[in-house]
Amino acid sequence: MVSVKCGRCGELSQKETCVSLSETLPLSQGKGTTNLIQKCKFCGREGTVTMIQGRGKPLTQEASESGKYCPVMLFDCRGFEPEGFIFGGGWKVESIAGTKYEGVDLSGEEFAEYDEKGECPVMISNLRSKFDVVK
Structure with missing residues (x-):
């Protein structure tokens, strides 16, 4: 959005x-x-x-x-x-071990899970955005 x-x-x-x-x-x-x-x-x-x-x-x-x-x-x-x-819903996230998460909602500006298979934490935080003009 x-x-x-x-x-x-x-x-x-x-x-x-x-x-x-x-x-x-x-x-x-x-x-x-x-x-x-x-x-x-x-x-x-x-x-x-x-x-x-x-x-x-x-x-x-x-x-x-x-x-x-x-x-x-x-x-x-x-x-x-x-x-x-x-930031809203529908994002795809992949852990460093390769586990995929579909439909992630980032509207709360944070995502945290634990990848059981890869035995590693998965986290997205401190989201920022900007627009740059491209010609």
Whole structure:
């Protein structure tokens, strides 16, 4: 989920917007699809957010320990600027021993389990996000 700001009037959306790779909509002009079409409630300008597959990377233990941000998704935003990312459900987590966890909910900004098979703790905490402009 993301919060967006209108590129014309600067109005910040009052609620978070869910963007999903599995949901596509036809563009109102031209050919192609997008993952979100939304109108600004203040000025009426329409904007789109398209998720670009194959440009993100999994967040690894090494990247996490380095303290650097890891680009997990690329968004093509037209008419809107992303302001914030809200972690929610549906994440996939894999322990260093290879045990996989599906549908992990990170809305509480933390995940902790013990991998019985691999005999190791599995933890995600201190989640942060940022948006960088890519040209």
